[in-house]
Amino acid sequence: MKPVYLDNNATTAVAPEVFEAMQPYLTEFYGNPSSMHTFGGQLHRKIEDARDSVAGLLGAEPEEIIFTSCGTESDNTAILSAIESVPGKRHIITTRVEHPAVRSFCKHLGRKGYRITFLPVNHQGQLNIDDLMKALNEDTVLVTIMYANNEIGNIYPIEEIGAILRERQILFHTDAVQVMGKIPVDLKTLPVDMLSLSGHKLHAPKGIGALYVRKGTRFHPYLIGGHQEKGRRAGTENVASIIGLGKACALATGNIDKESNYLSNLRDKLEVSLLKTCPDSRVNGDVASRLPNTANLSFEYVEGEAILLRLNEYGICASSGSACSSGSLEPSHVLRAMGVPFTAIHGSIRFSLSRYNTGEEIDKVIEIVPKIIKELRLLSPFGRDDAGKKIACTS
Numbered sequence: 001m002k003p004v005y006l007d008n009n010a011t012t013a014v015a016p017e018v019f020e021a022m023q024p025y026l027t028e029f030y031g032n033p034s035s036m037h038t039f040g041g042q043l044h045r046k047i048e049d050a051r052d053s054v055a056g057l058l059g060a061e062p063e064e065i066i067f068t069s070c071g072t073e074s075d076n077t078a079i080l081s082a083i084e085s086v087p088g089k090r091h092i093i094t095t096r097v098e099h100p101a102v103r104s105f106c107k108h109l110g111r112k113g114y115r116i117t118f119l120p121v122n123h124q125g126q127l128n129i130d131d132l133m134k135a136l137n138e139d140t141v142l143v144t145i146m147y148a149n150n151e152i153g154n155i156y157p158i159e160e161i162g163a164i165l166r167e168r169q170i171l172f173h174t175d176a177v178q179v180m181g182k183i184p185v186d187l188k189t190l191p192v193d194m195l196s197l198s199g200h201k202l203h204a205p206k207g208i209g210a211l212y213v214r215k216g217t218r219f220h221p222y223l224i225g226g227h228q229e230k231g232r233r234a235g236t237e238n239v240a241s242i243i244g245l246g247k248a249c250a251l252a253t254g255n256i257d258k259e260s261n262y263l264s265n266l267r268d269k270l271e272v273s274l275l276k277t278c279p280d281s282r283v284n285g286d287v288a289s290r291l292p293n294t295a296n297l298s299f300e301y302v303e304g305e306a307i308l309l310r311l312n313e314y315g316i317c318a319s320s321g322s323a324c325s326s327g328s329l330e331p332s333h334v335l336r337a338m339g340v341p342f343t344a345i346h347g348s349i350r351f352s353l354s355r356y357n358t359g360e361e362i363d364k365v366i367e368i369v370p371k372i373i374k375e376l377r378l379l380s381p382f383g384r385d386d387a388g389k390k391i392a393c394t395s
C-alpha cells in the first residue's frame with residue numbers, strides 16, 4: 001500500500017525529474033571535479049549550472065551560493081562565520097522556536113562564553129519586533145532568525161527585521177530550510193546577509209544543502225581543507241546531489257504561486273474539516289502568516305503518539321510535537337515557547353503536504369482522523385463521550 005505521506009516538513013520524496021538528472025552522475029560520470037583529466041574536470045561546468053539554478057530560485061548571484069552537506073551545516077557555518085568575522089563581539093540574538101540546527105548550536109556557543117538572547121514568541125508563535133529592538137546592543141554580532149518554522153509553519157517578518165539590522169550594520173542570517181519552493185524569496189530585495197537551505201525539503205536528496213552569502217559579507221569557512229567552493233567549503237563535491245539540488249530549484253522556479261495555491265487548498269480543506277469533526281481541537285500557529293503546506297493541530301485528551309500509531313496502521317504518515325514521537329525526551333520546544341497547554345502539546349499532530357499529495361488522500365485522512373480521535377478518547381481516562389461529557393476513568 002502506498003502511504004499517504006503527510007510528513008513533508010521532515011523530508012520530501014526526490015522528484016522523478018531530479019532522480020533522472022542525477023543518475024548519470026552516480027554511474028557514468030563519477031569523476032572528481034578537481035581532476036586534471038576531462039572525465040572529472042568536465043563536471044565543473046555541471047556544478048556551475050546547478051549553482052545558477054539555485055541562485056535563480058533565490059534571486060541571488062551564482063557566486064553567492066556555497067554548496068554544503070545539509071541545512072544544519074549551512075546554519076552552523078553561517079553562525080561560526082559571523083562570530084569569526086567580528087571577533088570582538090560576543091552577543092547573538094535568536095529565537096526560542098528555531099530548529100535545533102540553530103538553537104542547539106547557539107546553546108553550545110553560550111557554554112563557550114557567548115551571550116545568547118532567545119527571543120520569546122506569543123501564543124500564536126509570533127515575534128514582537130520591540131523585543132528584538134530591546135535586545136540589540138553594541139556587542140551584538142549576529143541575529144539569526146528562521147524564515148519559517150518547521151513545526152507550526154509560521155513565516156517570520158524577515159524583510160522588516162533585515163531592514164532594522166542593515167541600518168545598524170549587524171549581520172543577519174536566516175534559516176530558510178522550510179521556505180524554499182513554498183514561498184517566493186528574492187534576495188535582490190530581501191535584506192539578509194546569509195541564508196540556509198536544504199535539498200531534502202524541496203524534492204532533492206538528503207545530504208545536500210546550500211548557504212547563500214551576500215557579496216561583500218566577510219566569510220570564514222567551517223570545513224577547512226581543499227580548495228573546493230573557492231576555498232569556502234572544503235571536501236570533494238557531492239556532484240550528483242548538487243545536480244539534483246539544481247534540478248529541484250529549477251523545477252520550483254516559476255511554479256511557486258501555483259504550487260502554493262494547490263497546497264493551501266488541500267491543507268485548508270483538511271484543517272477546516274478536522275476542526276469541525278473533532279471537538280476540542282485547535283490550530284497551533286499563525287493562521288494569517290503560515291507556510292501553505294503546514295497544519296499543526298492539537299486534539300485534547302489524546303496522546304500524539306497514540307494518534308500517530310493508529311494513523312500508521314492506515315498508512316498515514318504525520319508527526320507529533322509530543323516527546324517520544326519527535327525522537328527526543330522533551331515535548332516540542334516550539335509549542336512550549338508558545339505557551340500551548342501541556343494537554344494540547346501532548347495531543348499535537350503536524351500534517352505537512354507536498355505537490356505529490358492528492359485530494360483523495362486528504363479525503364481519506366478527513367475520514368479516518370475523527371474515528372481515531374473518538375476511539376482514543378473513549379480509551380483515555382480523560383476521554384469524552386459524543387455529548388462532550390467527561391468519561392470517568394473506570395480502573
Ligand code: PLP
Nearest residue numbers: 070071072099101150177178198
Ligand atoms: N532548519 C529547519 C527549519 C529544518 O526544518 C531542518 C530540518 O528539519 C533543518 C534546519 C536541518 O536541515 P538538514 O536536515 O538538512 O540538516
